[in-house]
Amino acid sequence: MNTVQRLLSNTVLAFISSIVVKAGNALLFILIGRWLGPGESGAFSLATTYYTFVFGLSALGLHEIMVRDLPARRDESGRYLVNYLTLRLLLSVAAYGLLLLGLRLFSPYSATTTQIILILSLAVIPEAVFSICQSLFEAHERLVTPMLASIASSGVKLLAGFWLLRQGAQVVQIAWVIPIASAASLIVFAPGLARLFRRVPQRLPARLDAAFVRLQLGYTPSFFVIQFFSLLDYQSDALLISLMLSEEALGHYTAAQTILLAFNLMPLAIRTAVYPLMSRYYHEAPDKLAVLYDKISRYLFALVLPLATGVTLLAAPIIALVFGPGFEPAVPVLQICIWAIVFLFLNVPHARLLLIHHKQREAARMLGGVTLLNVALNLLLIPRAGIAGAAVARLLSSFALYASFYAYTHATVMKLSGRPSLARPLLANALMAAAVWWLRAFPLPASIAAGVVVYAAAALLLGIVPPQDLVYWREIVRRRD
Known part of the structure; x- marks a missing residue:
């Protein structure tokens, strides 16, 4: 697989992984909104907001540092994994403790909403493990395993949430689905990690290294x-x-x-x-x-x-x-x-x-x-x-x-230049907008399909994709076939 093929493949895999890991929460939010109304769905959304704060602030930019530095030293993957994973878990537990303390000392919300926040935010601990494992596979440009783990997490999350709603559960009970599904998805990483380390011989042992941890922490302030x-x-x-x-x-x-x-x-x-x-x-x-x-x-x-x-x-x-x-x-x-x-x-x-x-x-x-x-x-x-x-x-x-x-x-x-050429995309977009506006009273799929067809045809006729790129893409497809 050449570079462009790898890039396109990884983009698709990363998009699938990203969308399915969020789809569980999103579809669960939609179901809660339909079953229980805007107020309950708002409480679930608020809990997700607090979880996002706790997860993000405990990350210290370790994901970005690992993906940036590891591609040039993949024979040290085991050392990176062990040390980053330990550090990430400690930070997640500490961040959750601060959330617990903060909500006990000061909370502008009802007791039920506070409980939902604390339950859902427990997911920061298994998600910390997920994040570091995902970083390792991204650094190796192998995104199938993170995609499968994301599918497993979202599948458990959505099926369990739907079943609970059918049983008449409230948001407090449904919130437990998030940390449980996150923990269950980690099982998927085990065989992928075994295959990865069989393929990549390691130059250094995979063990805790205090000097290495201090060095990595020195990179984190700006990322934090x-x-x-x-x-x-x-x-x-x-x-x-x-x-x-x-x-x-x-x-x-x-x-x-x-x-x-x-x-x-x-x-x-x-x-x-x-x-x-x-x-x-x-x-x-x-x-x-x-x-x-x-x-x-x-x-x-x-x-x-x-x-x-x-x-x-x-x-x-x-x-x-x-x-x-x-x-x-x-x-x-x-x-x-x-x-x-x-x-x-x-x-x-x-x-x-x-x-x-x-x-x-x-x-x-x-x-x-x-x-x-x-x-x-x-x-x-x-x-x-x-x-x-x-x-x-x-x-x-x-x-x-x-x-x-x-x-x-x-x-x-x-x-x-790095400045997109505006005239041709704007003209193609205007033609698409006219078609969608004219068909806006039709069923939604018809309007969307018309917009896609008109924009694609206009983009082809106007040459938004340069001829040399079209030749290159055709060559990639021919080689793949």
């Missing part, structure tokens, strides 16, 4: 700051809505975010696939890194633009189809937040370049400034415009982060 501000940036709106409005309002807001889940996970999957490859090119073939960066930037723009346009035009029927009546306030949130996803897509190559060039400290500063902007905008707009104000804050802060990363990357790291 990035992680902290990323969490605050992406979770502050949900937290502030729960404090300033109500759990029902949070349920409406999270309904829109649940629809956006797949779109959020697509750049994550692309990032997972390209990060180790970009890291390897940085050390071995800088000229290939420049070409890869330029192509990723152009293709991402051509991909995300029609997605955002289509969701904007079809937001109302999408919300009605997934959640049913009672979730109409989620429609404007979805129409606004989908455009924040555009900047999330476009930021993928810039953010990875900063990390592989060891510019994480500068990235942390920019992210910190944007996070403060996001919090300030939420505090300003939520009281005035409700959950739509939170959506506007998300859009503006996402644009600010993209603009700052783009400007810094092009000024200091990668002085290429």
Whole structure:
């Protein structure tokens, strides 16, 4: 398998892994919303927000460091696994203890909501193990095992949650599904780890090494700051809505975010696939890194633009189809937040370049400034415009982060065009938007299918994919056949 084939394969595998690991929570949220209403689904969403904080703050950026450094020293995989796993478990237990203490000393929520938060957040411990194992396989560019583990976790989560809802369970009982499913999925990693270490002889023993741990911890401060501000940036709106409005309002807001889940996970999957490859090119073939960066930037723009346009035009029927009546306030949130996803897509190559060039400290500063902007905008707009104000804050802060990363990357790291060609994708997108608008009264699948066909045909006729790339893709397909 050549480099492009490996990249495409890993992107697909990473996307599947990313979407299924989130699908359990997302589908469970949808089921809770349909069965129990916006208030109960809002409590579940709030618990997920706290879990995300605890998990993220206990990570210290170890996932990113491992994926960045291990591809060049795979014969030390055992040492990395043992030491990173020990460190990650200790940090997770400590973070959960701090959450428990904080909610005991100060909690603005009801006793039931607090209990849901504590139960669901127990998942940080098995998920810490999952994260390190996943990092190891990503560094080796072997993503089948993490994908299978994700499928197992989501399958247990969804089936158990659905059964409990059918039995009349409330959210407190359903919350136990999350940590149990996370623990069960770890079994899948055992045979994959055995195969991996049989294929890769190890130069150093797999044992705890205090000096090695201290060295790795020295890399973490900037990554921790990035992680902290990323969490605050992406979770502050949900937290502030729960404090300033109500759990029902949070349920409406999270309904829109649940629809956006797949779109959020697509750049994550692309990032997972390209990060180790970009890291390897940085050390071995800088000229290939420049070409890869330029192509990723152009293709991402051509991909995300029609997605955002289509969701904007079809937001109302999408919300009605997934959640049913009672979730109409989620429609404007979805129409606004989908455009924040555009900047999330476009930021993928810039953010990875900063990390592989060891510019994480500068990235942390920019992210910190944007996070403060996001919090300030939420505090300003939520009281005035409700959950739509939170959506506007998300859009503006996402644009600010993209603009700052783009400007810094092009000024200091990668002085290429890196600016997507706008005219042809915009014209193809306009043709697609016209077709979708004309068919908006038809059943949703018809509108979506028409949009896909029109955009694909326009992209082909306008030459959005360069002829030389078409020849290359055809050659890849021919070789695969």
